[in-house]
Amino acid sequence: MLKYLIEKEFKQMLRNPFIPRLILLFPLMVILVFPWAANQEITNINVDVVDNDHSAYSNRLTGKIAASKYFNLVAVSSANEEALGNIESETADVVFEIRPDFEKDLVGRGVSEVMISVNAVNIMKGNLGSNYMTAIIRDFADEIRNELQISTGTEWFRQAGNTALPVIQVIPQGKFNTFLDYKVFMIPALLVILLTLICGFLPALNIVNEKEIGTIEQINVTPVGKFSFILAKLIPYWAVGLVVFTVFISLAALIYGLIPQGNLFTLYFSASIYILVVSGLGLVISNHSSTLQQAMFVLFFFLIILIMISGLFTPIASMPQWAQNFSRCNPLRYFIEIMRMVYLKGSDIANLEAQLMTLSVFALILNGWAILSYRKSS
Amino acid sequence: MSIVIETQELTKKFGAFTAVDHISFSVEKGEIFGFLGANGAGKTTAMRMLCGLSKPTSGKGFVAGYNIEKESEMVKKNIGYMSQKFSLYEDLKVWENIRLYAGIYGVDGKLIPRKTDETLSKIGLSGEKNSMVKELPLGWKQKLAFSVAILHEPRIVFLDEPTGGVDPITRRQFWEMIYEATERGITVFVTTHYMDEAEYCSRVSIMVDGRIDALDTPHNLRTQFSAQNMDEVFRRLARKAKRMDT
Incomplete structure (x- = not known):
């Protein structure tokens, strides 16, 4: 049963005039524009x-x-x-x-x-x-x-009676990002934003769209279980997320010569978990929304807050205590940490255990919630 | 004859509004049960409860022997449903829609291609196998939706205004398909606004303001209301409605 549902999702996705383009163009735009625009190095x-x-x-x-x-x-x-x-x-x-x-x-x-x-x-x-x-x-x-x-x-x-003046010279050394290049710092984090937007919005909008067109009712009157239904929505966007991820890291290497210090397996492993987290969030929101507008606004609301307290632009350590506590419930924070650590420090799965465990808990809670909140009847 | 649908005082309230008001009736196997009523009388709400899409506020209902409230997933295995709003996937091809629903109902993957061809030749759409559903005219879409609803040989099929907006010739063909389904032992539960179609039903119920005001064979109803045709019967009953016609 699941096989047919997933097959259907892929056919619809590839036939959609917008999604295949989005998968290629969105990463390209983000990587070409954002590292320059989101640069906080101040000159002039x-x-x-x-x-x-x-x-x-x-x-x-x-x-x-x-x-x-x-x-x-x-x-x-x-x-x-x-x-x-x-x-x-x-x-x-x-x-x-x-x-x-x-x-x-x-x-x-x-x-x-x-x-x-x-x-x-x-x-x-x-x-x-x-x-x-x-x-x-x-x-x-x-x-x-x-x-x-x-x-x-x-x-x-x-x-003053001095003959020689003691002078202490400070020589700063930037570990892991020797030239303190802002782009090197931003690109891994931008990848997180990219995955969040694509894998958070697309499945949510897909479900709400089915609600608006009415096709979901035809599915609800069949014996398709909640679990299969949610899984069939999750898997295709999980694959899309990994494609976007691949496109982005290839572009980062090609355009900026930015090669992760850590291994690719660690990157993909973390991304696989993270995509489930954001897709789960999107699905939960779509289950509680009945129109596209509603889903869009609620998602925007959450994403803006989550991005603000993710440590993307401003260090979490300099936020007030309540914001720091709040950011502990923010999956973006953990994945940004992971990406920066793998890209810049070359951390491996063992170093990232805490972050990966937290993300896995998020994935379980959100997707469990998505399954439970999906109603086949009203 | 065995009973396949039975309701006891089935009720649905939306806040203070009672959409379906304590309805009790039963449908026998192999019947074509016409479910009539003016717009807003509560037909669709009642049908959605029987299909397990909507939970009753009170009362009981049994479809194919299963409790619609507690065993809605078992109900869903045994019914087909065609909603008022066309709800196949417009961005999938004709054969892809058939394949999807056949797969969902657990038809053996190897049998699906044969089943697809059979279904399409029966409704005369073999030439449209590879067309996108959105490109089909409404009448063809409705025929396709009906054959998808009975693809898995359900015991009962629920049709919500299946011929709305369809031309007379296609409507005629549609009813031939309905008769053919009953010959295979499928019970048909259908709502319609066309009174000539009501004449084709084995039995007809007429809903007014959420209640069933009349239920009998078309012949008996005509006699009872000493009317020429079903149209007159319907108008006499529906005129009593106090709800706004929306």
């Missing part, structure tokens, strides 16, 4: 420098900022008000102000101050902008300190 921060000192040092510092790949020097203003005006009109993101006695203080007292004002409307940009700026200034300060140390003629240096 516009800086307005207010130099009140016009000294050799202040010029050097300005030059250093302008030379950074993160900043564009858009203006050199003469007054702070003028620069703040630029922030208001959004031509500048950061105002960097150098005080009148910058060089004099630096050489005479060994201490000087600068002011960084950032436009914090976009918190991410503001934060990173001030961090990058601080790094440049610190770097500049080190340079100056070295130079002054070599010339050893400075007043304050002798007073």
Whole structure:
């Protein structure tokens, strides 16, 4: 009996003018567009420098900022008000102000101050902008300190009684993603979103569509069991999910040269479980919906929340405690973790035991629910 | 003669609305039982309960000897159903629909191709075997739906307005198919709005406002209401209806 139902699903799917195209085009679009659009690396921060000192040092510092790949020097203003005006009109993101006695203080007292004002409307940009700026200034300060140390003629240096200044250099090393490439971080997670959308929506819309057309009633009046019915909807989309998965990882390798560090078996094994989880969610929602619109909106509602707290864009560890607790009930979170770990760290099934077990529990609960909530009679 | 459908005070309520109001009747094997009533009288609801698609609010019903509420899956094994709304898969070919339903009812896979050809030649659609169902005219679709409903030789077949919107010639052919099915021992339970079709039934019940107001052979009903034809009988009864005609 199951064989005939599955055969029917495949025939309908392949005859559908939309689904076969979706299977190829959706991954292609996601991989070509999203890694660039969902990039959170911030460059091109516009800086307005207010130099009140016009000294050799202040010029050097300005030059250093302008030379950074993160900043564009858009203006050199003469007054702070003028620069703040630029922030208001959004031509500048950061105002960097150098005080009148910058060089004099630096050489005479060994201490000087600068002011960084950032436009914090976009918190991410503001934060990173001030961090990058601080790094440049610190770097500049080190340079100056070295130079002054070599010339050893400075007043304050002798007073302090120093002969050599201890400097601790920090050398960051990015493990697993040496160049801190944002794309390498995003692509495995985008694959999760792709599978969630395709394998969550398609089976749900399929069932609700049968409800709307009325064909489901003809099936409900036959002896087809709930289990067979749900399984017949699940298996074809499971196969679709694996095809989409294959298309995506091949594209990632071809276009970005991104090859998973871990083995393919681990990837496919985890994906097989994950597809059951999202398809199960879709089926549960379709069982409780009577129209396409209803199913679409409910699915959207859940997916947006699940994606937000999945750790796709923002680290879960920096969320408030309640959100962190909530994200424990989010299957996306676990699969994103798995994908990133396999792709970047080369983790294998043994390392991923906790995540895989959790996903399996989700799969059992959701599909069990889908079978129980499917009503052959009203 | 044995009884294949029996209801006792069968009732279905949707909130405060009583769609089917304590109906009791029985249908014998091999009968063509005409289930008449105005739109909204509760025919489809009653039929859906008998098919196990809808649960009764109260009362009992037995179809093919099984309790419609507690043994609905056994009921489903023994019946065929053709709904008001065409419900075969339009995006499957004619033979694929037959294959699907034959498979669902457990017809042996090797026998399916032969059964398909037999069925199609019987309804004169052999040439359309590879056509997509959505391309067929309505009358052909209805004939196909009927043959799919009786493909597994059910004991009873439920037909909900099978000839609605179908031309007179096809309707005639459709009734020939119904007669042929009864000759094979299949009991037919049919709803219709065509009173000439009511004359073809062995017995007819007329539902008004969720209740069965009359039940007898067409001949006896005509005598009882001293009417010329079933049309007159129907109009006399249906005029009493208090529900809005929707």
